[in-house]
Amino acid sequence: MTTDPPAAGAIYDIRPPQRQALPLVVASPHSGRDYPAAFLAQAALDPVALRKSEDSFVDEIFAAAPGLGAPLIAALFPRAFVDPNREPYEFDPRMFADPLPAWVTTVSPRIAAGLGTIARVVATGAEIYAGPLDLAEALARVERCYKPYHTALGGLIERTRRHFGACLLLDCHSMPSVGGPMERDAGENRFDIVLGDCFGAACAETIIGAAEAALTDLGYRVARNLPYAGGFTTRHYGRPAEGVHALQIEINRALYMDETAMTRKRGLARIARDMGVLMAALGRLDALARPARDIAAE
Secondary structure (H helix, E strand, C coil): CCCCCCCCCCCEEEECCCCCCCCEEEEECCCCCCCCHHHHHHECCCHHHHHHHCCCCHHHHCCCHHHHCCCEEEECCCCCCCCCCCCCCECCHHHECCCCCCCCECCCHHHHCCCCCCCCECCCCCECECCCECHHHHHHHHHHHHHHHHHHHHHHHHHHHHHHCCEEEEEEEEECCEECCCCCCECCECCCEEEECCCCCCCCHHHHHHHHHHHHHCCCCEEECCCCCCCHHHHHHCEHHHCEEEEEEEEEHHHCEECCCCEECCHHHHHHHHHHHHHHHHCCCHHHCCCCCCHHHC
């Protein structure tokens, strides 16, 4: 299925299926690479260094979703600009020229690591900015990018849940092959794939178990919840008791890309094919097979 390219200035791209046949929504929040010129001008890092925080090509890896009958939403803005997998206002006070209002979250493990809603560092630990930011600019990024992305994602999830009676959100990411300097597994080689369900809070065990089994059968080394158990998206949308399950997928970048040159490797085709197998299997699980409503009557 072909779709029109996103309009100039768009902040996300939704690739819908011709007909939604699976109770799945697939999201790629960190593969965006539309870097605003003003952001590049104020950054202390060059464009290649800024890209170290991207989940590069993850939208391509899961591109089979619409053909399988599930919508795919991909953020077009980069994670280094604003991170939609955080609370909307996780701000590091050290980054700002202005005092922060009381309603802003200023203390969290993400902020301590320099990776709040407006990141202080890229994944390598390098500082993004040469000087302090204005609070008004950070708030504008949340309004311009973060909130519309989540409005669109939440709409896809709710429409799917209403139609099928249940929904599985796959929140799709990639990870450096070795733990970074700010992470709990610094310097350690990582598994091929890490599945995160917030230690059972965001997703039924039958779903994450099926995902682990399918990926293991495909030849991948799979871990659960360590070093990534799921970010804001998984915690916020995962409500298994209400029929909404959220599962975070982290793919080792060494499987499909050159992490230094930020270029694709031949392994990308294989992993894209295997993610198609995974999505098809998960979309047909009995745990998601609830009576569907007539979408035309909504």
